[in-house]
Structure formats: C-alpha cells, structure tokens
Amino acid sequence: MPNVLFYLFAALTVGSAVAVVFNKNTVNAAVCLLVSLLGVAGIFALLDALLLSALLILVYAGAVVALFLFIVMLLKPQVETKKPYKKMSVVAGAFAAALLGLGVFSFVSRGQFSSAPATEAFAGGMKEYGAKLFTTYLLPVEVVGFLLLVAMLGVIVLSKKFEEKEEIK
Amino acid sequence: MTIGLNEFLIVSALLFAVGFFGVLVRKNTLVIYMCLELMLVASTIALVAFSRFNGTLDGNVFVFFILTVAAAEVAVGLAIIVALFRKRGSVQVQDLNALKN
Numbered sequence: 001m002p003n004v005l006f007y008l009f010a011a012l013t014v015g016s017a018v019a020v021v022f023n024k025n026t027v028n029a030a031v032c033l034l035v036s037l038l039g040v041a042g043i044f045a046l047l048d049a050l051l052l053s054a055l056l057i058l059v060y061a062g063a064v065v066a067l068f069l070f071i072v073m074l075l076k077p078q079v080e081t082k083k084p085y086k087k088m089s090v091v092a093g094a095f096a097a098a099l100l101g102l103g104v105f106s107f108v109s110r111g112q113f114s115s116a117p118a119t120e121a122f123a124g125g126m127k128e129y130g131a132k133l134f135t136t137y138l139l140p141v142e143v144v145g146f147l148l149l150v151a152m153l154g155v156i157v158l159s160k161k162f163e164e165k166e167e168i169k
Numbered sequence: 170m171t172i173g174l175n176e177f178l179i180v181s182a183l184l185f186a187v188g189f190f191g192v193l194v195r196k197n198t199l200v201i202y203m204c205l206e207l208m209l210v211a212s213t214i215a216l217v218a219f220s221r222f223n224g225t226l227d228g229n230v231f232v233f234f235i236l237t238v239a240a241a242e243v244a245v246g247l248a249i250i251v252a253l254f255r256k257r258g259s260v261q262v263q264d265l266n267a268l269k270n
Binding site for chain 2: 002003006010013014017018020021023026029030033036037040043044046047048049051052055056059060063064067068071072074075085089090092093094096097098100101104105108109128129132133136137140144147148151152154155158159161
C-alpha cells in the first residue's frame with residue numbers, strides 16, 4: 001500500500017511541476033504549483049515527517065501560493081501573444097536539466113546507501129521537535145526570528161510608493 | 170519491491186531538474202520564481218529522506234528552517250517583482266535589459 005501511495009504522490013509532484021513549466025497562463029501555473037506542493041506534502045507524510053507535511057501545506061499552499069495568485073492579480077499580466085519560450089532556450093534548458101538529472105541519478109545508483117530505514121520507531125513528534133528547537137538549535141531559532149522581522153520591514157519599504165523618486169527616473 | 174532511499178532521491182532529482190528547466194526556459198518572472206520554489210522544495214525532499222533513513226531528526230529541523238526562510242524569501246522577492254513592474258511596466262525578462270550595453 002505505501003508503494004502505491006509513493007508512486008501516486010511522486011507522479012502528482014513531478015507531473016504538476018511539468019505543468020507549471022509548460023503552462024501559458026500564470027494563474028494555472030500557480031494552481032499547478034499548489035498541486036505539486038500537495039504531492040510533496042504526501043511524500044513528507046510517507047517519510048514520517050507529519051509535522052513538516054502539515055507545515056508545508058500551511059506555509060506553501062496557504063501563504064506562498066495565495067501570495068503568488070494575489071501578485072498575479074495585482075500585475076494584471078498582458079495577454080501573451082508570443083510563445084512563452086524560445087526554441088533555442090528549450091533545447092539548451094533540456095540539455096542542462098538532463099545533465100543535472102543524470103548527475104544526481106548516477107550518484108544515487110552507484111552510492112552505498114542502505115535501503116532500509118535505520119530505526120522503525122522513528123521519533124518525530126512535536127515533543128522531539130520542541131526539545132531540539134529549544135536546546136541544540138536555539139541560536140538558529142533566534143536568527144530566523146530576526147530574519148523574519150527584517151524581511152517584513154524590507155517588504156514594507158519595498159512596496160511603499162516613492163512618488164517623487166519615480167518622477168526623476 | 171519496497172520503497173527505499175533511492176526512490177525518494179530520484180523523485181527529488183527529477184523535481185529539481187524540472188524546476189531548473191523552467192528557470193532556464195520561461196520568460197515570465199513570476200513563473201521563474203515558481204520554478205525556483207520547486208527547486209527549493211526538491212532539495213527539502215532529499216533532506217527529509219536522508220534524515221528518515223539515517224534515523225535522526227536533524228534533517229527535519231533543517232527543513233523546518235528552510236521553510237521559514239523560504240516564506241521570507243517569497244515575500245521579499247514578490248515585493249521586488251511588484252516594484253520592478255511599477256518601474257518598467259513589465260515582468261517579462263526580455264524587457265528587463267537595463268544592464269545591456
């Protein structure tokens with residue numbers, strides 16, 4: 001049963017990622033990104049990372065994709081009459097992506113990874129996360145909190161209108 | 170056949186390659202940004218898989234931080250794109266050639 005679920009989620013993830021790349025409509029691309037992220041959340045759940053799976057749906061599907069859709073609405077993108085990509089860049093991009101994929105694939109196929117999970121009873125509950133976050137990773141938690149504050153201030157400054165400066169150009 | 174570490178890594182590599190392809194090929198800045206997000210998420214799949222098959226929680230905590238930083242990054246990046254649209258009136262990369270010549 002987990003095998004079927006794994007293949008289902010993997011196909012969902014990669015298939016809708018391809019749909020993101022080849023969609024002409026930006027709104028459709030954002031919705032395909034949402035479906036792809038749901039597949040990733042399923043893969044996380046199969047890897048016993050239930051908290052991360054819930055967080056991925058909350059943060060990505062709830063905030064990031066909604067923000068993308070909001071910005072798409074705000075920018076009211078012009079109707080693309082031309083093709084969204086050049087033929088030459090498709091060839092070059094496919095070559096580069098295939099090179100990258102083959103590199104990782106050869107790394108995976110020749111590596112000496114043990115295929116069995118190390119511990120069957122994998123402790124990944126809220127309690128373990130909390131203990132880690134407030135002992136070993138206390139400094140990163142503080143730094144990330146500060147980073148969020150800086151990002152918030154940066155967004156406020158960036159999205160403010162500086163009209164006198166725009167006239168100078 | 171059971172699902173091992175390799176299958177998760179292959180999915181991660183495929184997703185990363187698809188996102189990379191999208192970044193190289195597309196011309197709309199918003200779609201390029203979405204593909205960047207896909208690449209980021211692909212790397213987190215590899216981290217969670219390594220963490221699970223290693224039996225430790227550290228990779229998961231690392232992904233926790235990656236999610237936080239990604240949220241901040243998306244907010245700032247989209248604000249930059251909006252500012253760019255106000256200035257240049259377009260989000261297509263072929264119109265953003267101020268550094269040319």
